[in-house]
Amino acid sequence: MTQKVRLVHYLNQFFAGIGGEEKADLPPAEREGALGPGIGLKAALGQKGEVVATVICGDGYFNENLAEASKTVVKMIAKHKPDLVVAGPAFNAGRYGVACGAVAKVVLEEIGIPTVSGMFAENPGVDLYRKFAYIVETGNSAASMRQALPKIAKLALKLGRKEEMGPAEAEGYLQRGVRQNIFVAKRGSERALDMLAAKLNKRPFETEYPLPTFDRVEPAPAVEAVKQSKIALVTSGGIVPKGNPDRIESSSATKYGRYNLAGVDDLSAASYETAHGGYDPTYANQDSDRVLPVDVLRQLEAEGEIGQLHSYFYSTTGNGTSVANAAAFAAEIAGELVNEGVHAVILTST
């Protein structure tokens, strides 16, 4: 008889039945056997696998103490010598998704075993950690638990038995963006000629590696009538009004902010700061003009060197932010700037 697949289940405080937001500061803890959704997972595994332990951590605690919490959690997991970890499912709970992803990462790096999780496609944990985990796509709430668990169990058993894992669509996980070597029936030269024959005969063919598209932007011609131009400031350096009212993420931004500059001649430490988590913020927080030069542009405006400074600036954090998000922000921002009669933009980065 084949051995049962051993897995450790990671849950947050809510799904472990400990409490809601008021218990989010719970430090890592462990329980024997299955708990909460683990009961359903156990049922889905049947006789082929078992939940040997459950590790629990509050979402708030995990996210605020990422390094320490990861270390403690991985230690708790490792001692059970599992074949793999199941984390979540987290559905659309952002901090839970991030915690599940972070657990997958540390488990892979420290123990070398895989993790299966389940998340709603837009959970930030997906983009941040997809390459470290096999993430089953779920609905956006726990209402889809019943559909998610059998899919998670299926992948878990496959991984636990070290069976070969197929591509995302075939196996039912969100594409990880990870290249894996495989041996195929034909040698490369033959495959190349097959592809050439298809291409020449206008038959469908599939490239073995779709190249990423580099968006090469031709530099725009110089602005000739600067003195008559309305100029806007846009930055990926994360400058925001103090307190970061729009909660722009410190990395992997999913949004940008638009902030009024009417009556602002200088960005003071009392009123502005950076939300960017990818550089030392000391000097940007002391004087945000260092990243977003409002003071200099006001001066040029007064001297008549530029027509006027546009009365809004746009800001996001260019720190691990996906190209897809950045391109979407840029399209919206550019559209608004054009509508508002802006002639030129100074784009500052960090």
Added chain:
Amino acid sequence: MHLELGQIFIKDVQLGKKTQVKEGILFIDKDELLAKLQDERLAFIDLKLAKPGEATRIIPVKDAIEPRVKVEGPGGLFPGFVHTVDTVGSGRTHVLKGACVLTVGQVVGFQEGLIDMSGPGAKYTPFSKTQNIVLVAEPVKGLERHSHEEALRLLGLKAAAYLGAAGRNVKPDKTISYNCPPLPQALQQYPELPKVAYVYMLQSQGLLHDTYLYGLDVKKILPTLIYPTEVMDGAIVSGNCVSACDKNTTYHHLNNPIIYDLLDRHGRDFNFIGVVVTNENVTLTDKERSSNYTAKLVEWLGAEGVVISEEGFGNPDTDLIMSCTKLEKKGIKTVCLTDEYAGRDGASQSLADSSPLVNALVTAGNANEIIMLPPMEKIIGDGSAGVVDVVAGGFAGSLRADGSIRAEIQMIIGATNELGFNKISARML
């Protein structure tokens, strides 16, 4: 140009009193061979045998060469090195199929590779399946690297020519005839089939990343034409010490699978009209010039389709993308053969360059993928950490106390060969 390639199947290699092929066994007179290989730049040369299935590891391997001999027709094997520069590629050539000469010695340190004759590493390299005649050579003290590389290069070529000569009067087990007519006739063949050419990129980044065409360093060539059969007689020779996994050894050149497969499908799927060789120099002007010239020659040939193979990675990715883009812009349908450096986790961008016109690409795998190689009973060459940890694909701690190795497959000779020699590919998870 017409060439008959007679294959003599070699099922075993043994040391003997006389160098000869008898009933599929290649016997080698070791003393005579070593005497022929003497070179004042090499202080020490030894010969070892390595056979499929043995628990043997060979490292650091510089080149692999298949023994062949010119039996009829002009010229001799490896023109420009072993023979004068007579035009080769016609007449009759015999091949000791299944035998392979390997040269071993550390030239640059990080750019020679590993061959395991058994275990999980064996399936990545074609040289775990050949009867290997391994030449381990040490340079004289203070020998400069370029001279060392040249001495090792000649050592392998001379040994392959010497051993190949043992097949001169042996009746081949299998003979294949290749007929490559001059262009005007070639263009008239199979009018119903698409005319295709092969663009053969040769490593020429310089500083021990060199390839030779009739003895000429291809850094100095403009892209030019070559008959497929010339390649089978050793007109192209490897002189490079680039990463082991995707350098084309001389063996790979002699057995270029794209050429053999195109000849095989000539008249069935394609009208194969010619081969353009080009280089991979490092300056932008050189890249522009060579890719322009390549696209022009292919257009001039009248090809409708092209397969283009890269050698190496990173910097030459730009040559590949440039040539492919220029060919596509001329309306010539192009397929690229390359490999990937997607990182150990497979999550990084695989190539250093990109173009939306490059839409048909065959991959020979991710060279960064990690493999565990168990300890071997016998090491030929130098399997110490001073070699293993510094070879491209290795890292500090690659060699473990028990003799096992944890490294990228980049370390294995021919693992991600971009002529499409292997059955490896990669997919997106």
